[in-house]
């Protein structure tokens with residue numbers, strides 16, 4: 001099977017790809033050498049259709065361990081579908097999704113899927129908080145289900161994760177009583193509570209005003225820096241992607257194009273140019 | 282739906298058979314999920330409370346009114362045969378063996394069954410069930426089983442409430458409207474109702490109807506298409522499917538066990 005399609009920069013820049021990105025350090029991230037960054041999840045030759053509509057023709061891409069990986073793509077390009085495959089909520093018809101070169105997700109049985117999901121946090125587009133339970137109970141739920149902690153210890157853990165997503169005084173509120181930005185943070189808190197290795201975020205920035213977007217973005221970057229978690233973020237917000245991403249995957253026409261931000265910035269691939277339509281920084 | 286009536290009937294039948302297969306598998310999963318762990322008592326009590334609160338007033342009022350009507354109709358019929366002293370027996374047996382469980386099930390299907398389908402359906406739409414799955418929490422265990430169990434527990438209790446208020450309604454007619462004697466009404470009631478035959482049979486019916494409504498409502502919600510139209514279709518079809526199956530099962534239970 002073929003490796004992931006990696007975008008090449010313009011020929012003149014190809015030689016010095018990694019050198020060329022030194023200036024981006026100023027924006028807050030250490031420079032990366034993609035070739036040496038360990039791959040956490042490798043997707044190869046994934047094919048998937050809904051009814052008789054082909055959604056993924058042949059998707060191959062990598063997600064890098066402990067880095068911020070952003071999936072970009074137009075509406076309906078399959079970002080959510082790809083995230084759901086990473087969470088084993090959907091199974092591809094063909095192809096492989098492999099963790100650490102060892103665990104093949106496409107062949108897991110139900111009990112194995114459950115075990116796998118304990119190490120995965122997912123933040124859904126609308127939050128997916130249980131609307132009959134308070135925010136506190138929502139965030140405490142994974143601990144109550146999967147740990148033997150006492151209520152006092154659970155309280156401590158929940159409040160600690162609330163602090164790290166900057167939520168205050170929301171314990172007794174119902175999810176419906178939160179603003180959009182707070183709901184995203186509560187969803188992030190619930191996804192983080194079991195300290196996952198892999199964090200999947202579906203559109204964490206959609207529907208946020210520019211200031212709140214910056215807050216959520218800074219929070220995700222902070223979580224990535226302090227917790228050592230592989231993040232896979234589906235987004236269509238271009239500026240924040242170029243600010244935070246270590247690795248990018250662009251979904252177009254049922255395929256994935258991947259590479260570092262510096263590669264995408266310089267790419268002359270017509271599909272890439274068409275997607276960004278002049279919005280690249 | 283399109284096509285000629287025969288085609289529609291054929292498609293309807295195959296849909297129903299496929300439905301029954303799916304429903305049976307779903308029921309199996311819920312029973313396994315609900316019995317595998319220590320019971321979620323807190324969630325179960327919350328759900329019993331929810332279904333009760335939704336239904337107590339409507340069931341109580343309906344029971345009372347049905348009792349009043351039964352009293353009047355029964356009296357008008359019995360008086361022609363000079364048998365008006367048997368009013369208690371007629372009202373009691375009709376309510377206990379038949380109208381109590383059946384009308385309760387129809388009303389509960391319309392009120393609480395549809396609410397259960399709508400709630401689970403909207404949890405599908407807002408990805409709450411997928412959210413649970415991603416936390417390695419089984420939605421059949423966490424959401425479906427407590428609701429289904431609560432429905433099975435509530436149905437006999439609500440049916441008993443319906444019957445009690447219906448008997449009271451019959452007595453109101455006997456004493457207050459046609460000027461009879463409360464003692465005669467109660468004696469006639471007491472001497473004609475058998476515990477094993479009538480009261481236990483009534484309980485069995487209510488339990489069976491509870492299982493039917495519980496399964497249909499939770500399953501329709503669970504399999505709702507993930508959009509607003511899907512939730513409304515799940516709600517409607519819950520009421521239709523559970524009402525029809527309650528009536529059909531009522532016939533078979535009555536015919537087979539003479540309840």
Ligand SMILES: Nc1ncnc2c1ncn2[C@@H]1O[C@H](COP(=O)(O)OP(=O)(O)OP(=O)(O)O)[C@@H](O)[C@H]1O
Pocket residue numbers: 050055073074075076077078079080081082236
């Ligand atoms: N439940 C479903 N049934 C049928 N088709 C679906 C379903 N969910 C998604 N699709 C189709 O799959 C394709 C990919 O959808 P997906 O939700 O992954 O897109 P997306 O990139 O997340 O879009 P958005 O940015 O709007 O969230 C779309 O063409 C959509 O129509």
Ligand SMILES: [Mg+2]
Pocket residue numbers: 079080081125202203
């Ligand atoms: Mg999406």
